[in-house]
Amino acid sequence: NGSGQCSVPADLGMVTSVSAGGAHTCVLQADGSCRCFGSNSYGQCDVPLGIKSCIAIAAGGSHTCAVQDDGTLVCFGSNDAGQCDVPSGLGPVKVVAAGAWHTCALKVDGTVVCFGANGFGQCDVPSSLGHSTAVAAGGGHTCVLETSGRVVCFGVNSSDQCDVPAEAKRVAELAIAK
Template sequence: MSGQCNPPPGLGRVVAVAAGGYHTCALDADGVVVCFGNNSSGQCDVPPLPRVMSVAAGLEHTCVLLADGRVLCFGNNQHSQCDVPEDLKPVAEVAAGAWHTCALQVDGRLRCFGDNRQHQCDVPGSLELVE
């Protein structure tokens, strides 16, 4: 696997970066995401998107937080890590693990989805709202 350490030419002013298993994604100052490196599962095939606020990279998937608070994920969906719950409320932050994704809703509730074999999506009921 190669190419993940070679940023594409013409990349604008980068304001955020996310490193996945074998790919890297950069968010530029205009809210545009560019991903590069291994693309075996489509994790670098960034679809047409409105303005992006942040990006997260998992092992073989990528998630973006859009300016309107929605989350969109693409790439390997073997464990439903790209299946954003329909009832997900507006999100303030998104994070990607190897085979799962977590979203912090603006109401302070943490939601996780995808592979749960190690209970990584079981948000403890005792966890207070995040502020």
């Protein structure tokens, strides 16, 4: 807790979602407001004043991204690898994931777009990726859950973090079948 990332503010309202970053924490409150606390050395806790109502938030290594209720994605904080450079014409987003130095957006149409550091291929979304329902970003890899229940991971695989076990694929298929 050296940066205050574990010191939950006493005046925090009802929280509906939480995301832990490198040394900061961000929450989405029931009223749609976003709030961050902890390390702010890159402005990753300075939620822009123009953001009024959010539906999703993600804390990355030293950056934060929020999805506004109109689907607009806004990122702030460290941008040393382009992780806050939201592509123009991105379109409406419903889910965001923030990795150490990259960001991935799950669009309303079920497609995934990633931007920022790509040294390990963590932003190279496979062209074969199907309609998706969830996305998660790690230090140098990305994982996506397709509507079919299939998990697809790409990027660095030095610790087998992108090798989805057959059992996990089967569990996802069974869960969706129910």
